[in-house]
Amino acid sequence: DAGITQSPRHKVTETGTPVTLRCHQTENHRYMYWYRQDPGHGLRLIHYSYGVKDTDKGEVSDGYSVSRSKTEDFLLTLESATSSQTSVYFCAISDPRAGWGEQYFGPGTRLTVT
Amino acid sequence: QQQVKQSPQSLIVQKGGISIINCAYENTAFDYFPWYQQFPGKGPALLIAIRPDVSEKKEGRFTISFNKSAKQFSLHIMDSQPGDSATYFCAASKETSGSRLTFGEGTQLTVNP
Numbered sequence: 666d667a668g669i670t671q672s673p674r675h676k677v678t679e680t681g682t683p684v685t686l687r688c689h690q691t692e693n694h695r696y697m698y699w700y701r702q703d704p705g706h707g708l709r710l711i712h713y714s715y716g717v718k719d720t721d722k723g724e725v726s727d728g729y730s731v732s733r734s735k736t737e738d739f740l741l742t743l744e745s746a747t748s749s750q751t752s753v754y755f756c757a758i759s760d761p762r763a764g765w766g767e768q769y770f771g772p773g774t775r776l777t778v779t
Numbered sequence: 780q781q782q783v784k785q786s787p788q789s790l791i792v793q794k795g796g797i798s799i800i801n802c803a804y805e806n807t808a809f810d811y812f813p814w815y816q817q818f819p820g821k822g823p824a825l826l827i828a829i830r831p832d833v834s835e836k837k838e839g840r841f842t843i844s845f846n847k848s849a850k851q852f853s854l855h856i857m858d859s860q861p862g863d864s865a866t867y868f869c870a871a872s873k874e875t876s877g878s879r880l881t882f883g884e885g886t887q888l889t890v891n892p
Contacts, residue, residue: 669822698879707785707868707882708823723879755822765811765830768880770822 668692669771671756677777684743686774688756697739698757698768699731708755714739746778782806783871785883792890798856800886802869805850809871814843814854817866859890
């Protein structure tokens with residue numbers, strides 16, 4: 666998985682609780698992304714980062730926040746989890762300076778909100 | 780708003796046959812079109828990609844055909860094998876937007892032995 670780890674890999678939490686997912690990369694890629702995968706929707710971009718402390722919203726950013734204090738770490742936070750946020754979350758990395766800026770994905774985190 | 784539409788949702792092919800998955804896009808600013816393969820419990824893995832300056836790209840048994848005027852592109856898997864059974868996603872992005880990918884809904888391919 667291209668030097669990308671995600672933690673935790675599985676989590677069950679209750680509605681209303683805060684949740685933080687972590688993505689860690691060892692590739693020193695500039696760009697990092699958070700996607701969610703749901704049946705019938707493919708993967709949808711939540712937030713992305715184009716450098717340390719530089720982030721922007723994707724198409725489904727409501728209810729999520731992100732932070733990137735180091736090149737290698739990108740955190741996704743659900744401030745108050747809801748059942749609609751039950752999903753599989755994938756982190757991805759890319760470096761537009763290399764090739765076509767191909768994106769490489771981590772192994773995913775399965776989150777269940779009860 | 781789904782900017783990349785993928786079909787079919789599921790596909791069953793016999794070993795040795797040709798698997799064809801189609802995608803259509805709306806945004807003419809898209810200029811990078813990758814395909815990803817995903818096995819159960821794994822993250823998507825980049826399979827093959829194309830830019831609109833060519834109409835076809837082949838890598839082994841996998842070929843992308845691109846029709847810019849029709850805003851369509853497709854993945855052809857020749858001599859399909861049971862090990863190709865996976866979910867396939869097409870995607871598109873504008874190079875200038877930091878490779879923010881817009882994905883199709885996915886196609887679950889089953890290759891029967």
